Amino acid sequence: MRYAILLMGAPYSDQASHSALRFARAVLARGHQLETVFFYHDGVYNAARLAAPPQDEPHLVDGWITLNAEHGVALQVCIAAALRRGLMDEREASRHGKSGYSVEAPFELTGLGQLVDLGLNCDRLVTFAS
Amino acid sequence: MRDEQTPDGDLLVILRHGPHGTSWLREGLDAALVGAAFGREVALLFMGEGVLALLEGQGPGALGQKGTGPTLEMLEMYDIEALYVEGRAMERYGLEQQDLLLETRCLDAAAIAELVDRNALVLTF
Numbered sequence: 310m311r312y313a314i315l316l317m318g319a320p321y322s323d324q325a326s327h328s329a330l331r332f333a334r335a336v337l338a339r340g341h342q343l344e345t346v347f348f349y350h351d352g353v354y355n356a357a358r359l360a361a362p363p364q365d366e367p368h369l370v371d372g373w374i375t376l377n378a379e380h381g382v383a384l385q386v387c388i389a390a391a392l393r394r395g396l397m398d399e400r401e402a403s404r405h406g407k408s409g410y411s412v413e414a415p416f417e418l419t420g421l422g423q424l425v426d427l428g429l430n431c432d433r434l435v436t437f438a439s
Numbered sequence: 440m441r442d443e444q445t446p447d448g449d450l451l452v453i454l455r456h457g458p459h460g461t462s463w464l465r466e467g468l469d470a471a472l473v474g475a476a477f478g479r480e481v482a483l484l485f486m487g488e489g490v491l492a493l494l495e496g497q498g499p500g501a502l503g504q505k506g507t508g509p510t511l512e513m514l515e516m517y518d519i520e521a522l523y524v525e526g527r528a529m530e531r532y533g534l535e536q537q538d539l540l541l542e543t544r545c546l547d548a549a550a551i552a553e554l555v556d557r558n559a560l561v562l563t564f
Binding site: 315 | 449450462463466469470473474476477479559560562563564
């Protein structure tokens with residue numbers, strides 16, 4: 310089955326991100342396809358490249374990056390939700406005159422239209438939210 | 440399974456948060472507008488606290504958050520005309536259709552289940 314995940318909870322604030330990552334691994338372990346994880350609402354903070362959790366806690370951002378590296382799962386971040394929360398890649402940072410950037414590949418900034426297409430094209434879109 | 444294989448609508452957005460306090464309502468409406476802008480058939484269902492979004496006379500921009508009233512008034516421009524409210528929530532908040540700023544259809548639990556079934560994609564905010 311072709312799955313996609315919509316994640317709307319902030320990392321480390323509530324369970325949503327941990328559960329989404331565990332579900333993603335379970336889906337792949339069962340031999341299903343996971344095409345995309347879409348980050349919206351507070352879920353966009355999962356794309357923060359500067360996240361530095363204590364060493365005895367799971368590193369969620371690295372978890373998503375590993376999922377992309379090992380299984381080719383696309384990591385799409387809603388650009389409107391990201392920008393207003395201070396999350397932007399190098400291109401957006403320069404466009405907005407910012408001295409640093411907070412999102413980098415494999416996370417990609419994209420529009421909400423992608424979420425709608427994703428939801429309509431995969432077999433199951435599973436939402437994790439606070 | 441229903442006999443009809445093809446759902447009536449592409450996208451049902453369920454809104455369960457009021458207009459102030461969080462950005463859930465605004466970001467949910469954004470998803471609906473984008474869906475409609477991309478030519479999808481979009482319906483909105485206001486459930487629970489979400490029915491408060493439709494109350495008349497809300498001050499836009501109060502409390503620092505951008506108000507959602509003007510966005511709701513734009514729905515028609517985006518051809519989003521299928522608007523539903525949860526009957527139980529209307530009852531709980533003591534609301535009637537005349538209190539709302541847009542024309543809606545009031546649904547009971549069975550009708551809501553059918554609405555969910557008839558849409559290809561459901562996003563809940």
